[in-house]
Amino acid sequence: xxxxxxxxxxxxxxxxxxxxxxxxxxxxxxxxxxxxxxxxxxxxxxxxxxxxxxxxxxxxxxxxxxxxxxxxxxxxxxxxxxxxxxxxxxxxxxxxxxxxxxxxxxxxxxxxxxxxxxxxxxxxxxxxxxxxxxxxxxxxxxxxxxxxxxxxxxxxxxxxxxxxxxxxxxxxxxxxxxxxxxxxxxxxxxxxxxxxxxxxxxxxxxxxxxxxxxxxxxxxxxxxxxxxxxxxxxxxxxxxxxxxxxxxxxxxxxxxxxxxxxxxxxxxxxxxxxxxxxxxxxxxxxxxxxxxxxxxxxxxxxxxxxxxxxxxxxxxxxxxxxxxxxxxxxxxxxxxxxxxxxxxxxxxxxxxxxxxxxxxxxxxxxxxxxxxxxxxxxxxxxxxxxxxxxxxxxxxxxxxxxxxxxxxxxxxxxxxxxxxxxxxxxxxxxxxxxxxxxxxxxxxxxxxxxxxxxxxxxxxxxxxxxxxxxxxxxxxxxxxxxxxxxxxxxxxxxxxxxxxxxxxxxxxxxxxxxxxxxxxxxxxxxxxxxxxxxxxxxxxxxxxxxxxxxxxxxxxxxxxxxxxxxxxxxxxxxxxxxxxxxxxxxxxxxxxxxxxxxxxxxxxxxxxxxxxxxxxxxxxxxxxxxxxxxxxxxxxxxxxx
Numbered sequence: 001x002x003x004x005x006x007x008x009x010x011x012x013x014x015x016x017x018x019x020x021x022x023x024x025x026x027x028x029x030x031x032x033x034x035x036x037x038x039x040x041x042x043x044x045x046x047x048x049x050x051x052x053x054x055x056x057x058x059x060x061x062x063x064x065x066x067x068x069x070x071x072x073x074x075x076x077x078x079x080x081x082x083x084x085x086x087x088x089x090x091x092x093x094x095x096x097x098x099x100x101x102x103x104x105x106x107x108x109x110x111x112x113x114x115x116x117x118x119x120x121x122x123x124x125x126x127x128x129x130x131x132x133x134x135x136x137x138x139x140x141x142x143x144x145x146x147x148x149x150x151x152x153x154x155x156x157x158x159x160x161x162x163x164x165x166x167x168x169x170x171x172x173x174x175x176x177x178x179x180x181x182x183x184x185x186x187x188x189x190x191x192x193x194x195x196x197x198x199x200x201x202x203x204x205x206x207x208x209x210x211x212x213x214x215x216x217x218x219x220x221x222x223x224x225x226x227x228x229x230x231x232x233x234x235x236x237x238x239x240x241x242x243x244x245x246x247x248x249x250x251x252x253x254x255x256x257x258x259x260x261x262x263x264x265x266x267x268x269x270x271x272x273x274x275x276x277x278x279x280x281x282x283x284x285x286x287x288x289x290x291x292x293x294x295x296x297x298x299x300x301x302x303x304x305x306x307x308x309x310x311x312x313x314x315x316x317x318x319x320x321x322x323x324x325x326x327x328x329x330x331x332x333x334x335x336x337x338x339x340x341x342x343x344x345x346x347x348x349x350x351x352x353x354x355x356x357x358x359x360x361x362x363x364x365x366x367x368x369x370x371x372x373x374x375x376x377x378x379x380x381x382x383x384x385x386x387x388x389x390x391x392x393x394x395x396x397x398x399x400x401x402x403x404x405x406x407x408x409x410x411x412x413x414x415x416x417x418x419x420x421x422x423x424x425x426x427x428x429x430x431x432x433x434x435x436x437x438x439x440x441x442x443x444x445x446x447x448x449x450x451x452x453x454x455x456x457x458x459x460x461x462x463x464x465x466x467x468x469x470x471x472x473x474x475x476x477x478x479x480x481x482x483x484x485x486x487x488x489x490x491x492x493x494x495x496x497x498x499x500x501x502x503x504x505x506x507x508x509x510x511x512x513x514x515x516x517x518x519x520x521x522x523x524x525x526x527x528x529x530x531x532x533x534x535x536x537x538x539x540x541x542x543x544x545x546x547x548x549x550x551x552x553x554x555x556x557x558x559x560x561x562x563x564x565x566x567x568x569x570x571x572x573x574x575x576x577x578x579x580x581x582x583x584x585x586x587x588x589x590x591x592x593x594x595x596x597x598x599x600x601x602x603x604x605x606x607x608x609x610x611x612x613x614x615x616x617x618x619x620x621x622x623x624x625x626x627x628x629x630x631x632x633x634x635x636x637x638x639x640x641x
Contacts, residue, residue, distance in 0.1 A: 029171045029178040029213055031234060033258035040171075040178070047178075048366060049076035049116060050318025053125060054104040055085050056343055057321045057353075059097060060605040062104055064378060065319050065353050066111050071377050072348065072359055073366035074318070076114040076178070079105070080123045082131040083158055085327070088424075090135055090154070093161060105169050109176040115169075118181040119162060121155050121200075126271055126329045126339045128425070129494035129503065130184075137419040137502050144502060145186070147195040156203060163207035172211045179213040180204065181264075185238075187218040187228025190500040197230040205232075217264040220251035229255050238265035245292075266290075271320075272340040273331070274492075278596040278637040280346045287361035291368070319353065320345035322601050325529070325586035326425035329496030330503075335470040336453065338492040340597045341588035342635070351601050351635065352567050354380035381604070384566040386631035391557035391617060393627065395543040398461050398486055398552070401429065403531055403540070405524035412521050415507035418491060423525040427490055428506055431522040434459075434483045434513070442514045444485075445474035450509030453492035456552055456620055459485055463551030466621065477513075485518070487511070488552050490620065492589075528618065533584040538614045549623045557629070558612040565607040569599040569632045574624025581616040582606055593621070598636040 030039050038045050050069050057065055069077060081101055087093055095101060108115050122145055123131035133154075136142055142150050169175030182200050204214055218228035220237050229235040235255045239248040249261045266289075270279035320343035330338040344351035348359035355377055363372065397404070410421065415430055444457065446467060455467040457475055460483050465475045467487070479485075487507070494503040510517045537543075537556055570580060570587075577591045585606040592598060607613055615629065 027172055027174065028211070031213065031259050036258060037260050047076040047114060048074050048370075049078050049114075050074045050348070051078040051080075052317070052319045053080055053082075053127075053321055053343075054101060055080075055082050055098070055127070055327065056323065057319070058603045058605050059100065059103075061353055061381075061603060062107055063111075064381065065349060066108060066113060068349055068353065068355060068359075068378050069318055070111050070113055071373050071375065072318075072355075072363045073370065073372045074113070076116060077108055077318075078116040078118065079108075080125050080127075080131070081117070081119040081162065082123060082125070082127050082327075083121050083162075084127075084129060084131055084133040084424075086162070087133055087158055090133075091157070095165075102165055102169075105166075105175075105177070109169070113176065114171070115177045116179050116181070117166065117177050118184060119166070120184065121158065122186075123184050124329075124497045126323075126331070126343070126496055128327050128329050128496065130329065130496040134419065134424040134494065135422070137504060138422060140419065140502075140504075142502070143191070145183070145189055145196065146191045146193045147199060152196075152199060155200075159203050159207060163204070167208050170208065170212050172209070177212075179215055180208065182214050182216060182233055183228075185218055185224070185228060186216065187221075187224030187226065188497075189227075192227035194230060197233070201230060201232050215262075215264075220248045222251065222254070225251060225255050234259060234262075236262035236264040239263055240266065271343065271345055272596055272637075273337045274340055274591050274597075275594045276337075276596065281358075283356070283358035283361040286358055287365050290362060291365045317343070317345045317347040319349035320347045320351060322351055322588065324588050326491065326493065326588075328493045328588070330493045332495045332498035336492075336495070338453070339496075341590070341600060342597050344635070352381060352383070382564075382566045383633035384561070384564060384568055384631075385633040386559060386561060386568055389557050389559045389615065389629045389631065391555040391615065391627040391629065393547070393549075393623070394537050394554040394556045396461065396546060396548070396551060396553045397488065397618070398429070398458060400537075400543070400554070401524055401526075403536060404526045404528055405429070406527065409522035409524045412523055413519050414510050414517075415521055416523055417508060418489075418505035418525075421506070421523065421525045423506075425491055426528060427488055427526040429524040429526065430487045430489060430507055430511075431524070432485050432518050432520055434479045434481055434485060435518070436481050438477065438479050438513065441476035441478055443474050444477050444511060444513055446507065446511050447509035448473070450507060452489075452503070452505045452508055454490045454620075455507070456488040456490070457486075458488070458551060459483060461486070461551075463621075488620070529581075529586055532581045532586070532616055535584070537616065549625065550621065552618065552620050553623065555617040555619060555623065555627050557615045559615070559631075560612055561607055561609055563609060565604040565609050567604045568602045568607075569635050570602055571599045571630040571632055571636060573628060573630055574626075575617075575619055576621035576623070578617055578619040578621075581614075583608060583614055596637045599632060601635065602631075 032039050120131050139150050169177050171178045182204055215234040215236055216229055217236050217238055218224045220239050237252045272279055323341050323343050328339040342351050348362055350356055451467045451469050453469045457464040459477055459479055467473055489506050491505040572590050572592045576593045579589055580587045580600055583606055587600050590600055
């Protein structure tokens with residue numbers, strides 16, 4: 001399936017032309033169907049582009065990453081806008097700090113880069129729910145990415161907030177945005193709803209004007225191009241370096257007989273899933289494929305070719321970055337496949353923004369076809385190995401629900417989903433009691449596909465084990481009537497590609513004991529991040545905690561930097577699975593036992609100089625006998641020191 005993007009060099013070599021209206025000096029970016037190219041200000045134009053996701057890069061690093069892309073020879077960057085990153089609740093918008101997309105776009109213009117914008121509303125990008133807000137699922141019967149009135153109403157409301165911010169930045173209006181994608185690989189979605197695409201086309205035209213170049217991207221499969229394209233939207237394709245180029249562009253020609261040939265996603269790398277090998281691709285192989293495409297473009301007068309993605313969901317990244325907090329998505333390919341915290345993608349710029357061998361190989365190829373910018377490539381950002389930091393256990397999670405669930409539990413006869421509780425991310429505790437004595441081991445289980453995504457089971461506050469989506473869904477327990485039963489449910493990220501049903505989270509069905517349903521639940525949505533951002537637990541009074549190492553618990557510690565705040569990587573020797581916060585910033589999930597990722601990237605911008613740095617760890621399964629973290633100056637994948 002052509003869908004999973006790789007942090008590939010979103011290489012868009014585009015050359016095309018548009019019928020210019022008005023004087024030759026008018027700013028324009030258009031399609032020239034007669035000469036099969038793009039035209040910029042009336043002149044045939046070709047661009048080389050790379051993808052970067054501002055939501056995966058801390059704002060203080062934006063300039064560094066964009067400058068390195070520019071100095072690599074790219075003239076253009078391709079940018080997704082994740083709807084759920086900005087409209088966190090219905091009608092509640094956040095465009096501040098790391099989410100200030102206008103500041104990011106203005107920075108691209110300042111550095112002389114053009115922009116190809118991909119505002120969705122669905123983007124995939126291996127991002128939580130493909131960029132769609134989880135609150136859409138508060139209406140359980142909503143049909144996403146269709147003409148469903150409830151869905152369209154939410155989309156229209158969002159576009160009326162977003163697109164007016166974009167319009168003054170369009171190339172025709174003096175800005176640097178040369179084209180805008182509508183939806184994303186819609187042909188891979190089951191609905192095939194032309195009314196939905198027509199509605200989006202009308203909205204984009206009404207809010208952005210008639211001159212902006214709007215386009216779609218789909219795989220080269222005929223059925224996907226059939227459902228993903230629409231008259232009025234220029235159809236582009238995506239395919240990988242192993243594809244037959246003539247056949248692939250032949251697929252585009254069947255829907256766009258004239259105009260520039262554009263491959264919108266060419267993969268320079270690939271993403272990682274938890275529990276699978278770390279993905280990597282040869283720099284020489286990527287460079288060879290790039291040069292072959294550029295040479296082919298010149299020989300067939302294909303002045304512009306867009307490269308980026310061509311496989312199942314992944315993202316053709318030039319710089320991938322990091323899935324901080326809970327923003328990593330998941331794919332569904334016969335089973336649920338959550339994406340790692342690192343979105344390094346084996347991209348030309350590493351997760352930490354460092355130029356790689358692959359970047360220099362690509363830069364060399366580009367130099368054969370156009371002059372490179374004058375000046376040196378900015379160096380790698382400095383890293384520091386701050387060394388070992390000792391932590392101490394603060395408290396078991398079940399002992400501090402008064403802090404983590406300040407509004408108190410919700411009573412329900414049967415379990416409620418995250419969406420019914422209006423909990424977008426993170427964790428929910430489901431609490432009940434054993435209704436009868438269980439002297440002999442009894443099977444505690446859930447219906448198929450009802451654990452979404454991992455359930456940590458405690459009986460009388462003693463950790464029993466884990467239930468997992470598409471994995472172990474039963475445990476054997478013993479106990480007495482009245483014993484407490486708690487299940488901490490973790491949302492590992494909503495599916496961003498590969499499933500045609502909405503990805504609800506939590507306990508989707510009732511737990512049973514020897515096939516007898518359990519009832520009378522107290523349900524606690526946890527607000528862990530809100531507490532940590534307010535200084536908890538470091539600002540709280542010390543807790544007296546058990547010495548046990550198994551089960552969900554918080555650990556804390558501090559460290560000071562030697563007068564610098566450089567990027568670093570945290571290793572978790574002996575830890576199992578959990579999350580890390582430093583100075584209130586959620587750095588994402590670690591899963592040492594499953595891998596391949598063994599370290600978390602810590603941007604220097606989250607660290608303090610001259611005062612302690614507060615570390616908070618939520619370990620979900622089992623902590624080491626000596627709870628230590630190790631700060632390194634390089635990332636590790638499936639290997640030990």
